[in-house]
Amino acid sequence: MPWDEIKPRQFAAFEKELDGISRQTMEDHYKLYEGYCKKVNECRKILNEFDYGEIEGNQVYSPLRAVAVDYTFALLGYKNHDLYFGHLGGEGGEPNGRFAELVDQEFNGVDKWFDSLRKSAKAARGWVMVGYDLNDGSVFNYIMDTQNLWAVYNMVPVLALDVYEHAYARDYGATPDGRGQYVEAFLRNVNWDHVNRQLAQAEAAKQGADSVGREPTPAGQ
Numbered sequence: 108m109p110w111d112e113i114k115p116r117q118f119a120a121f122e123k124e125l126d127g128i129s130r131q132t133m134e135d136h137y138k139l140y141e142g143y144c145k146k147v148n149e150c151r152k153i154l155n156e157f158d159y160g161e162i163e164g165n166q167v168y169s170p171l172r173a174v175a176v177d178y179t180f181a182l183l184g185y186k187n188h189d190l191y192f193g194h195l196g197g198e199g200g201e202p203n204g205r206f207a208e209l210v211d212q213e214f215n216g217v218d219k220w221f222d223s224l225r226k227s228a229k230a231a232r233g234w235v236m237v238g239y240d241l242n243d244g245s246v247f248n249y250i251m252d253t254q255n256l257w258a259v260y261n262m263v264p265v266l267a268l269d270v271y272e273h274a275y276a277r278d279y280g281a282t283p284d285g286r287g288q289y290v291e292a293f294l295r296n297v298n299w300d301h302v303n304r305q306l307a308q309a310e311a312a313k314q315g316a317d318s319v320g321r322e323p324t325p326a327g328q
């Protein structure tokens with residue numbers, strides 16, 4: 108399917124009062140998301156219209172390089188916030204369902220997964236992405252310094268914790284303690300059903316990929 112322009116989506120989280128994340132923070136944050144969306148379209152259009160027969164390819168500076176790099180920043184800014192806003196507006200608390208099952212196995216206890224998430228949130232400069240690996244089916248807390256740095260291929264994000272200052276400075280102050288309080292507020296608002304839906308899609312994709320190339324099983328076996 109050829110590329111087409113993307114549009115900002117609407118999210119249930121904006122229809123209700125969140126616990127500990129102010130409406131003003133959410134509205135300002137949404138403007139940032141709209142800005143990423145606009146730049147995704149702008150960058151992709153430029154990239155599609157370059158004359159690749161003529162354009163300079165240069166690793167120090169070239170218009171191609173500049174736009175191609177910023178395209179990934181804009182696109183992942185859009186995608187990460189899409190997940191972030193998508194799974195806010197829930198009841199928070201303990202995870203449930205398949206997600207709880209997987210992190211329990213992976214981290215040797217859901218409480219230990221929470222410990223890892225909280226410490227990763229202190230160690231990251233931009234995001235903590237909880238991702239499902241399509242290759243081995245494992246779950247891991249990935250630290251991302253910007254939205255386009257340190258994620259790995261075939262990792263499907265199922266939970267996105269934005270720890271950029273813009274997510275909490277207004278409500279808690281741009282300090283390590285402020286960030287810690289914000290992370291607790293985030294966890295009080297997570298919609299675990301949304302997280303489990305993301306995970307179900309990822310697991311289905313892995314099953315589909317795993318089945319490709321397998322010999323068909325004779326009937327009855």
Ligand SMILES: [Fe+2]
Binds near residue numbers: 139273
């Ligand atoms: Fe953000």
